[in-house]
Amino acid sequence: MAQREVDQTAIAQMRYGQGTSMDNNDRLRTIFADALGIDKDLVVDELEYNSIPEWDSVAHMALVAAIDEGFEIMLDTDDVIDMSSLSIARDILKKYDVEF
Amino acid sequence: MLTGKYALVTGANRGIGLAILKTLAQHGANVIGGARREGSLDDVCSELSDSCGIEATPVYFDVSQPDQVKAAFQKITRITKQLDIAVNNAGIMDSSLLAMARSEDIESVFATNVFGTIYVMQYAARMMIRHKSGSIINLSSIMGVNGAEGQVVYSGSKAAIIGITRSAAKELAPYQIRVNAIAPGFIDTDMVSSISEEIRRERVDSIKIQRIGTPEDVANCTLFLASDNAAYVTGQVVGVDGGMLV
Ligand SMILES: NC(=O)c1ccc[n+]([C@@H]2O[C@H](COP(=O)([O-])OP(=O)(O)OC[C@H]3O[C@@H](n4cnc5c(N)ncnc54)[C@H](OP(=O)(O)O)[C@@H]3O)[C@@H](O)[C@H]2O)c1
Numbered sequence: 001m002a003q004r005e006v007d008q009t010a011i012a013q014m015r016y017g018q019g020t021s022m023d024n025n026d027r028l029r030t031i032f033a034d035a036l037g038i039d040k041d042l043v044v045d046e047l048e049y050n051s052i053p054e055w056d057s058v059a060h061m062a063l064v065a066a067i068d069e070g071f072e073i074m075l076d077t078d079d080v081i082d083m084s085s086l087s088i089a090r091d092i093l094k095k096y097d098v099e100f
Numbered sequence: 101m102l103t104g105k106y107a108l109v110t111g112a113n114r115g116i117g118l119a120i121l122k123t124l125a126q127h128g129a130n131v132i133g134g135a136r137r138e139g140s141l142d143d144v145c146s147e148l149s150d151s152c153g154i155e156a157t158p159v160y161f162d163v164s165q166p167d168q169v170k171a172a173f174q175k176i177t178r179i180t181k182q183l184d185i186a187v188n189n190a191g192i193m194d195s196s197l198l199a200m201a202r203s204e205d206i207e208s209v210f211a212t213n214v215f216g217t218i219y220v221m222q223y224a225a226r227m228m229i230r231h232k233s234g235s236i237i238n239l240s241s242i243m244g245v246n247g248a249e250g251q252v253v254y255s256g257s258k259a260a261i262i263g264i265t266r267s268a269a270k271e272l273a274p275y276q277i278r279v280n281a282i283a284p285g286f287i288d289t290d291m292v293s294s295i296s297e298e299i300r301r302e303r304v305d306s307i308k309i310q311r312i313g314t315p316e317d318v319a320n321c322t323l324f325l326a327s328d329n330a331a332y333v334t335g336q337v338v339g340v341d342g343g344m345l346v
Contacts, residue, residue: 058274058275061225061226061229061275062229062275064226064229065226065227065229065230066230068177068226068227068230069181069230072177074170074173074174074177074223076170077222
């Protein structure tokens, strides 16, 4: 068990840079790119839900799960529904004491 | 069979839930027992940790309270980053006739049996989606499949579990998360202990296997659905009823 816990933390750190100096904006963009399967250059403030085929409802759930994991939070269902763009995601995360 | 996996079981302090918790632990899973009464699972969990060599942790919450479910999952994510199995077992019964079902009873049965199941599934699925694997098992009932007199409220709630299970199975399949329901028949627990001797006899007479079911009968089916032996089984409602006719 302890081994697995360590492995998971290591994996998460590699993925989203928790516990490293990666800033939260960069971490959020990495999570978006990873969860939506798109190039990080495409993750801009104007990126909106359903505006690209990759950000559909199925990907949205993967995105939410990755944000939960990456920032070690548990998003409220209302926030899951409201999170319709990168900039809105950033505003929502501020409520969870994530600093940008 | 489940070595190294993490399993959450709600309503794990007695009855079917307790049997499921023990069975999953005996097959190597690290178990998280959900119960609403603080302390009611402390002894069980420490016994299971000792006897099965696994990690067993109680988490106290009322499934019908969304804030408590969220807080419980915050605790669960501190226990494990990966949840492999979630068993929605917590449930209550109401046996009023249609004309006599009080609104507060209807609300509390649906709040626990239906809303509680959905709340737990929402967070469990989010944990499972991260790793693209998982098995969710919901406790329905033969009453939810067939209905019975005096069971409008309860059977309605358990029928809802079937719809929830089948829909979530479709929605979560792309993430390799399986969702199945178990529909027990007549199982020997506190839930059926208040039933009169006459009805109890009638019920047992309607069971082809000619005995009341045990919580372990249900736990064994849960074990199968939780395990990789059921890797290609999703969206199913499995009867564990000894061939009971309702
Ligand atoms: N027994 C049967 O014949 C039968 C047949 C078909 C289906 N089922 C289903 O199987 C499941 C287990 O039944 P059972 O016979 O084991 O029942 P039981 O002996 O009455 O146990 C029910 C469990 O659910 C818990 N619970 C109830 N409301 C809760 C809430 N709001 N939040 C958290 N926990 C809650 C109870 O906790 P407390 O100890 O705090 O009350 C208890 O641990 C139920 O969903 C039931 O509908 C049973």
